[in-house]
Amino acid sequence: MSAAVRAGEPVERPAPSARTRAAFEAAKGFMPLDEGLALYAAAAEAALLGLPLLEIGTYCGRSTLLLADAARAAGVTVVTVDHHRGSEEQQPGWEYHDPELVDPRVGRMDTLPAFRRTLHAAGLEEHVVALVGRSPQIAALWGTPLGLVFVDGGHTEEHATADYEGWTPHLAPGGLLAIHDVFPDPADGGQAPHHIHERALASGAFTPLPATGSLRLLRRR
Numbered sequence: 411m412s413a414a415v416r417a418g419e420p421v422e423r424p425a426p427s428a429r430t431r432a433a434f435e436a437a438k439g440f441m442p443l444d445e446g447l448a449l450y451a452a453a454a455e456a457a458l459l460g461l462p463l464l465e466i467g468t469y470c471g472r473s474t475l476l477l478a479d480a481a482r483a484a485g486v487t488v489v490t491v492d493h494h495r496g497s498e499e500q501q502p503g504w505e506y507h508d509p510e511l512v513d514p515r516v517g518r519m520d521t522l523p524a525f526r527r528t529l530h531a532a533g534l535e536e537h538v539v540a541l542v543g544r545s546p547q548i549a550a551l552w553g554t555p556l557g558l559v560f561v562d563g564g565h566t567e568e569h570a571t572a573d574y575e576g577w578t579p580h581l582a583p584g585g586l587l588a589i590h591d592v593f594p595d596p597a598d599g600g601q602a603p604h605h606i607h608e609r610a611l612a613s614g615a616f617t618p619l620p621a622t623g624s625l626r627l628l629r630r631r
Contacts, residue, residue, distance in 0.1 A: 423451040430479040433532035438508065438524060439472025441562075441590065448622035449560070449588060450476040456558035456586045457484035464556045464580075466545050466573045467563035468492035470511075470521050471528035473590075477560065478534040486557065488538045491545050494522040497564045545569070549576030556580045561606065562590040570602035574609065578630075587616060587628045599624070 425447065426434070434446055441449070453463055457480050465477055468490040477488045496519030499506045513520040522542065529535045541548050545563055549572075559577045563569055581587060592607045593599035607626050610616045616628035 423447070424454040424480075426450050426476055426479040430475050430532050430534070433528065434472055434475050436531070437472040437475065437528045438470040438511075440469075440506070441473050442623060445590070445623045445625040446473065446476055448625055448627070449473060450480055452586050452588055452619075452627050453477045453480035453558055453560075454483065457481055457486050459557040459582060459584060460484070460486060461555050461557035461582055461585070462486055463488045463558040463560070464577065465490040465560045465562065466492075466577060467497070467561070467590075468494070468521070468525055468540065471525040473560070473562065474525070474538060475528065475532050475534060477558075478529070478532070478537045482534065482537045489541060490538060491541045491543070491548050492521070492525075492563070493544055494525070494542055495519050496521065497569075498566060546572045546576050549573075549580075552577075552580055554580065555582040556585060557582060558586045558588065560588040560590070561603070565591060565600045565602050567602045567605065570606050574606040578610070578615075581630045583630055585630045586619075587630065589626045589628075591624050592621075592626045593624060 463477050463481055465474055468474055474490050481488045511519050511521050529538060559581050561573045563573050589603050589607050591599055592603045594604055610628055615631055617631060619627040
């Protein structure tokens with residue numbers, strides 16, 4: 411038995427390339443590094459199924475980079491879904507609003523240009539398909555099994571529930587469901603992601619995996 415797999419010793423997780431990590435840390439977004447590295451490791455595992463990896467909630471592409479790096483290594487594709495007008499808390503007057511992301515010609519949020527710059531900086535454009543539109547509308551048209559579904563879109567009950575109901579039916583057996591911003595304590599954050607996480611557990615269709623921060627991972631049985 412090699413030293414790397416002896417009982418009781420930690421197994422080194424896969425990690426993104428130095429270029430991808432640097433681009434991740436430079437990109438606009440809200441995912442901390444430890445959660446990002448956990449997401450990358452999950453994506454690297456899920457990509458071995460040979461199926462696309464799907465992200466709901468692109469924003470400026472910070473987490474997309476990690477998925478794309480894992481997809482590139484496995485020869486699969488990342489699909490990322492967003493209307494690019496910003497979620498509720500990113501609108502003017504709210505806590506996470508960034509005025510640099512407002513298109514002055516139309517007076518509305520537009521994160522698509524920033525997303526494209528993020529992918530370009532990491533050299534990962536050819537590994538990502540960006541779908542611009544509402545998640546439920548796209549999910550209703552989707553028909554391909556997925557190796558990973560990463561839910562990180564709107565955090566209202568309506569939006570989180572629609573993302574869960576629209577996309578988890580496409581997750582292949584053995585695939586991974588990742589949910590971001592899961593806060594069991596309401597004092598720490600909104601409850602909609604927590605509620606869909608609890609719903610997934612209660613369904614009996616998923617096995618929970620170790621959590622990192624607010625990132626929850628579950629495997630489809």
